[in-house]
Amino acid sequence: MTDRPHVMIVGGGVIGISAAYELARGGANVTLLERREVGAGASGGNAGTIAVGHPPLNRRGRIAQAIRQMTDSSSPLYVKPRLDPSLWRWLLGFARYCTDAHVQHCMSVMAPMGRHALEAFDRVLTEERIECAYTPGGYLEVCSTESGMDGVRHEAEIIQQHGYEPELIDGDEVRRREPALGPDRIGAVHHHESATLIPSLFLDRLAAAGERRGVQIRSGVEVVDLTQQSGRVTGAKLTTGETIEADTVVLATGPYSRRLTYPFGFRVPIQPGKGYHRDVDIGPNGAPALRIASVLAEHSVFCTPMDTVVRFAGTMEFSGENDVMRPQRLRQLTTAARKAFPEMGTARPKSEWCGLRPMSVDGLPIIGPVPGVEGLVIATGHGMLGLTLGPVTGEIVARQVLEGFDARAEELLPARFT
Numbered sequence: 001m002t003d004r005p006h007v008m009i010v011g012g013g014v015i016g017i018s019a020a021y022e023l024a025r026g027g028a029n030v031t032l033l034e035r036r037e038v039g040a041g042a043s044g045g046n047a048g049t050i051a052v053g054h055p056p057l058n059r060r061g062r063i064a065q066a067i068r069q070m071t072d073s074s075s076p077l078y079v080k081p082r083l084d085p086s087l088w089r090w091l092l093g094f095a096r097y098c099t100d101a102h103v104q105h106c107m108s109v110m111a112p113m114g115r116h117a118l119e120a121f122d123r124v125l126t127e128e129r130i131e132c133a134y135t136p137g138g139y140l141e142v143c144s145t146e147s148g149m150d151g152v153r154h155e156a157e158i159i160q161q162h163g164y165e166p167e168l169i170d171g172d173e174v175r176r177r178e179p180a181l182g183p184d185r186i187g188a189v190h191h192h193e194s195a196t197l198i199p200s201l202f203l204d205r206l207a208a209a210g211e212r213r214g215v216q217i218r219s220g221v222e223v224v225d226l227t228q229q230s231g232r233v234t235g236a237k238l239t240t241g242e243t244i245e246a247d248t249v250v251l252a253t254g255p256y257s258r259r260l261t262y263p264f265g266f267r268v269p270i271q272p273g274k275g276y277h278r279d280v281d282i283g284p285n286g287a288p289a290l291r292i293a294s295v296l297a298e299h300s301v302f303c304t305p306m307d308t309v310v311r312f313a314g315t316m317e318f319s320g321e322n323d324v325m326r327p328q329r330l331r332q333l334t335t336a337a338r339k340a341f342p343e344m345g346t347a348r349p350k351s352e353w354c355g356l357r358p359m360s361v362d363g364l365p366i367i368g369p370v371p372g373v374e375g376l377v378i379a380t381g382h383g384m385l386g387l388t389l390g391p392v393t394g395e396i397v398a399r400q401v402l403e404g405f406d407a408r409a410e411e412l413l414p415a416r417f418t
């Protein structure tokens with residue numbers, strides 16, 4: 001017999017693995033259930049950027065931009081027109097949050113969270129001696145047009161007001177910092193505080209650190225339902241019919257988080273936002289050996305050096321919960337890259353991938369107890385920043401479960417939607 005609480009985590013992405021690690025570190029008895037394998041969702045294939053202090057996707061003019069691009073499936077932001085009530089409900093809600101006042105609110109929450117995120121990475125990488133090609137020094141957000149420069153300049157001003165130090169540089173300085181970029185790049189913002197890493201390495205090693213601390217990871221196991229008694233969640237039922245009991249269940253199911261909370265009357269306001277990557281080997285006829293990660297601002301393509309490849313990642317497609325890869329969207333990534341890096345060749349990509357981001361309606365993560373249900377905590381909605389916010393979210397969930405409260409999540413609680 002033990003008086004350690006038994007916590008069950010559903011979902012083995014960066015949020016679930018981070019929560020499992022922190023809960024075990026805090027003394028809980030932790031079981032993690034993942035229906036595929038650790039990192040099988042967006043967490044394993046993302047752009048690998050620890051991007052701190054950024055404004056949300058919800059901005060003035062965003063809906064007009066989405067409507068303009070609705071018929072163009074080759075634009076970076078694409079909403080596939082379809083009759084899906086949950087999509088339209090989400091889009092209407094999203095539109096209501098596209099105001100300057102909301103951007104300021106998000107920044108007042110996310111700017112300090114970004115600093116906590118860096119501290120959390122620092123602690124866990126050092127404490128667990130995790131080698132995952134963590135590279136501080138930031139990334140360049142590079143532009144080839146004046147309108148692109150206006151956009152990144154405006155964003156830099158917002159970030160600066162919240163204590164970060166983005167540096168505006170001209171085209172010559174851009175090429176000095178990243179010689180592979182071509183002469184058409186007219187300037188950039190250098191986001192110094194950010195960092196990059198190889199996400200699958202980070203995740204595998206954090207999972208191993210969790211296991212060393214006693215986390216039991218069960219892969220290939222899908223939760224179909226949560227069990228409950230007198231308004232309290234008591235565990236989960238698996239597709240195999242097996243039931244597992246727990247004192248607390250943490251849902252870290254990313255873009256798939258709506259199903260399991262539905263029976264409790266809580267609609268998680270998220271939509272899956274599909275993104276793609278192409279990994280291209282560095283070398284002749286392949287990708288250039290980049291000195292620093294870059295984002296091609298006009299196309300929202302991240303170019304992150306990861307050991308022997310460069311990962312080209314991006315695009316945001318609202319086409320529902322599926323993993324259909326659209327070739328024209330994959331092509332967009334390398335077409336934009338070839339324009340930016342004149343030396344880049346035409347070698348076939350080493351791998352191609354797509355994954356779904358959990359996009360919350362207000363652009364903020366959703367972390368905390370599910371209203372009206374005892375013993376159920378949710379951690380999702382991290383959108384484009386789930387890797388960045390993984391370890392700090394793990395800390396927050398552990399505190400919420402073990403101590404009942406974490407002040408850093410006051411503005412992130414699910415109760416804000418009730």
Ligand SMILES: Cc1cc2nc3c(=O)[nH]c(=O)nc-3n(C[C@H](O)[C@H](O)[C@H](O)COP(=O)(O)OP(=O)(O)OC[C@H]3O[C@@H](n4cnc5c(N)ncnc54)[C@H](O)[C@@H]3O)c2cc1C
Pocket residue numbers: 010011012013014015016033034035036037038039040041042043044045046047048049050051221222223224252253254255256273274275276277302313314315354355356357358379380381382383384385386387388389
């Ligand atoms: C192209 C792209 C680039 C990105 N770049 C960055 C970046 O540079 N920096 C950054 O910070 N973020 C980035 N992101 C976002 C980031 O990847 C996500 O926010 C993050 O991975 C979400 O993590 P998660 O753990 O919530 O979800 P997921 O990674 O989706 O994990 C959820 C897991 O739950 C499992 N699951 C679901 N339902 C069940 C069930 N019923 N039973 C058992 N298991 C279940 C799934 O199989 C999945 O493995 C990017 C995303 C994409 C797509």
